[in-house]
Amino acid sequence: MSQTRIRNASRNKSRTKHLRPLASLVAAGLSLPGRILAIDPNEIDVQVPWELKGQTSALVKVILNEGEFSNVVTVPLADYSPAFFNTAADAVDSGGNAITASNPAKQGQNIGLIVSGLGPVSNTPADGNAAGSNSATVQQPQVTIGGKTATVVSSQLRPGSAGRYLVTVTVPTGLTSGPALPVTLSIAGVNAQGATLPVQ
8 A cells, every 4th residue: 555645734733743643544434543654744644554455535634642633634545656755766776775876776786666655465564564575566566767677576565664665676778877867667557756766
């Protein structure tokens, strides 16, 4: 499943950093907690519970300090909602080092793209729990780098994290090196907004 963003959800934004907010999602008669992944004064990122697979929307509210409630908003849901976390793709080399301008991806090298929204997996972890090492995506994503198809080696929840996926791909050869080659990703016919990657 994916994560969703709730904007202006708190009535007292200045206090959110001192409280432990909770999110509640209701759909198809189920009322489930959503794991909050990140929070800032204008936005709360929430992991959609696995149990809501197949639902098209959910009612969401945020609870602060076990007694202060946000307004209820309707959030659209989808089993697949692929996304890069940043316009500069979050990626790591085979040693786990971040791909950056000073450590660009190498042509022919395997790298890991860190993304969200790749949908159902095998060995589904409990909601909000970190994934193990064998939670592969049910569908395989398609990836291009610099306009060329990148072979997908594996696609799974990122071990040790919640709500993040790791797609290992082989960087195509024959690319023109540059600091910001376009990267595309799609899964089950749904396209992520494009990102970029430095490639040598």
